[in-house]
Amino acid sequence: MKVGSGVYILANVKFRNGLLPKTKIRLERRRRLNREKLLSAAADVIGEKGFDLATMSEITDRADVGLGTVYYYFQSKEELFIAVMESVMARLGGRIRKVTETLKDPGQLYAFGCRTVMQVASRDPRWRWLLKRTDVLADAMIRAFGRYGRDDMRQAIKAGRYKVENEELAWRMTIWCLVGVSVNLSNEQLSVVEADAVIDAAVVNILCMLGMDQAEAKIAVGGLPRQLEPEDASQKPQTRKTRSPNRRNEQYAR
DSSP: OBOSTTOBOOOOGGGGGTHHHHHHHHHHHHHHHHHHHHHHHHHHHHHHHOTTTOOHHHHHHHHTSOHHHHHHHOSSHHHHHHHHHHHHHHHHHHHHHHHHTTOSOHHHHHHHHHHHHHHHHHHOGGGHHHHTOHHHHHHHHHHHHHHHHHHHHHHHHHTTSOOOSOHHHHHHHHHHHHHHHHHHHHHSOOOHHHHHHHHHHHHHHHHHHTTOOHHHHHHHHHTSOOOOOOOOTTOOOOOOOOOOOOHHHHHHOO
């Protein structure tokens, strides 16, 4: 309908609930798909060539999107890579959770997560660039693993396995310990057995920081499962599972 010279309005207000929302939904779906394609392509290219040699044009070619598209989602290659690593960490957190759900001792949940993160971070080539940027790495780990680590710590505190006054401080101190050990191991020429011994000693020290005595911590670490299931490249980041009250807390409550 025309209102005055050159001015039109839409008389049918039902348009708001029809074409426009459907168009918006399709647009959002396309944006999510493009972002996922870029993250997947970046992970592949960076895994093959490393961060320094990977180029945005190669990543966008692999994702089959225009070069300009990547800058709609990420302002720089560094920002894209951090997003890739947070996705990698989220999947790792989900794989760790599958193991810790089977453990009966609440004190081992946090310990297993700490040990696994150090093993992966010091050996997986996708982590090498971040190990040179410890501040960025620590921030990414706090965000990506926080929902798992904080919950595991609280489970152990509730069961009486840990004695922690400031959970957030303990969590951040743990992350910096994981970062420090991972950086050191990535720079050392150690066998897997030697590196695992260093990692186990670090986890014992973390448990002592959380209130376990040393003998108790060594027993907990010595009884941890040794391996994760192989990573599924198609796996989506895991959604958080709510833990229901279980017998493990009753068994270890003091």
